[in-house]
Amino acid sequence: MSHLAETIQIRNTMFKNRIIKGAMSEALANTAGQPNSLHLGLYEAWAKGGLGCAITGNVMVDLRAKNEPGVVGIESDRDIEKLKQWAEVGKRYGMVQLVQLSHPGRQCPKGLNKETVAPSAVPFSPSLALSFGTPRELHEDEILDIIQRFAKAAQICEQAGFEGIQLHGAHGYLISQFLSPLTNKRQDQWGGNIENRMRFLVQIYQAVRAATSDNFIVSVKLNSADFQRGGITEEEVISVFKAMDEAGIDMIEISGGTYEAPAMAGSKADKRKPSTIAREAYFLSFAELIRSQVKCHLMVTGGFRTVVAMNAALDSGACDFIGIARPFAVETDLANRLLAGQDVRYGVDKIKTGIPMIDKMAIMEIIWYAAQFKAIAQGKRPNPKLSPLKVFFKYLKGNLTAVIKGQVNSRKSA
Template identity: 80%
Template sequence: MSQIASDLSIKNITFKNRIIKGAMSEALANDLGQPNHLHLGLYEAWAKGGLGCAITGNVMVDLRAKNEPGVVVVEDERDLAQLKQWAEIGKRHGMVQLIQLSHPGRQCPKGLNQETVAPSAVPFSSMLATTFATPRELTEEEILDIIQRFAESARICEKAGFEGVQLHGAHGYLISQFLSPLTNKRQDQWGGSIENRMRFLMEIYRAVRAVTQPEFIVSVKLNSADFQRGGITEQEVIDVFKSIDAAGIDLIEISGGTYEAPAMAGAKASQRKASTIAREAYFLDFAEKIRQQVNCALMVTGGFRTAAGMNAALASGACDFIGIARPLAVETDLTERLIAGQDVRYAVKPIKTGIPFVDKMAIMEIIWYASQFKNIAQGKGANPQLSPLKVFLKYAKNNVMAVIRGRVNSRRTA
């Protein structure tokens, strides 16, 4: 019997199978971060393909802090009607939907926002400093405001009809920045010891729980490691997992890396053990270790490519859900095929433009797939042969235009 096809319930929410679409940037919203018919078309395509659960791409909790052009922002009930339509797609097809709530902190391109903020004013590595500015250190008042923004966004998502939210605590975004000693140099209650560095995450979790119903799913995405020298240690990571589990989290997605060390895109594959490569998933070894420490449901994302590998991971008990991201960007019917015992059709390969400094970053692993999403949303279908260079040039042009529009709008409201 296929482990993939078996259902599983969290509280009173039933996941009809064990495949979850991991979060990927859709980049389909307008400058105000509003969802539209393209989001509906994209998620309906996945729902029709049999997907058990979809976690959305980044949804920002503050319009002043966007990680990229085209990102959805939910900070008030302005777009409640559109969000309800989005949530209804999942209900109509039996697909659970979790909104991934995020704040980019320092991790957003220069010029996109008026400023960038972070736990501490730590600059990026020289390779990325031309793209990302040195952030301003957050005040405690601002930290408390962001915590409440996460809670308000979650409340709105529940009101819209979504089954839950995922707090993005991985990949170098703001929660991850607080967790890492490389980006959190604070000397107050928000920095120093791991207990203090995880306080931001824990307070966000408590704030979300306080404004949502008990059956509302609250998940978190966490790094197994940030793959940077001097970063968060494995024991500290385990402490974070144990603390959020003890607090009552429903589901933890295990990932890894940051923009400066993008393991989430498979960039660290050469450093993985042969046994891990054979078992496909990038973070399965860590999942087996943490499985002994926590009671909540676990999801592993990254590297799965065969039905046999996924079924074996589920049968081992290391994880409860299989997270799939990039393959679903070119195969919307992949879930049904996996359940039938078939494998991923298109091998996931590094997306290369031929521009060295661009190819060293993880950015192409985001924007190339976002271009596929737009094609799917428009009913054109995916194009596995899409030119990475053309995609990047179009992205760069749109970024420049978004910066110009942002500056014009700032002058109008000044």
């Protein structure tokens, strides 16, 4: 029997199989950050395809801090009825849904928000400085406010009927920025040694757990490494994993990289050892390292393409769940196909426009897939051969429109 087909229980929730769709930004919300029928159509397509669990794309806990146009935001129960409909889609087909809660911190394109904030005012590398401005350092009262925003959003998610949430603590977003010494230069209780740098994450978890019931799943996505010189060390990463495990986290998804070093998009794959490439998953070696040190469930996402490799990873005990992201953008029925013993058909390569400055960024690894999601949500077939350049210019036009509208609204409210 395939390990992929085995059930597993977390708290009171039963996962019908071990396949999880990793978070990918849908970019389907309106300018007010509200979910709509497109989200329902997209997730229903995946649910019909046999998924055991889907983790949503970035859901902002503060609509003043969007990482891109079209993201959903949860600050109150304003959209509770639509969120209930979204949660019901999963229940109808036995698909668990975890809402990924996030604050992007410094990783917001210039002009999209009134300002960007971060643990410290650290500028981006020269290659990205044209697109991302230097953030303002957060005041302590703002840090405490953001912690409560995560808790409030989680509370609303449970009220809507979702089985749980995932805290986005990877890929250079705000939680990850607090954890990394590259972006956290603070000298107060929120910076310095790793115990202080992880304080933000630990307090978010504690606030979320206090605001939700014992049956609600709380997971976190963490980097195994920043893949940047001077970033968080392996010893520090292990201490973060162990601290979250001891705090009672239900599941940790293992990932890596930031916008400045996007290992999550597979950019480091060519530098891996041949034996590692044969095992497919980018972060499986770290999962094996951490497995003996934590009791919580582990999920590894990135690189899996064959049923043999997925079952081998589960059989080894290194992880409890197989995370797959990009292939689901072009194969909505992928879960059923994997359960039938068939491999991924479209191992989508790194998305390139042919323009070096753009291709160095991780942005194409978001917006090309978002274009596929919109097609699926509208009942159309995804297109694996969709032109990246065409997608980029359409995104650029939409981004400029959002910025102009934001500036107009700011003048009206002034």
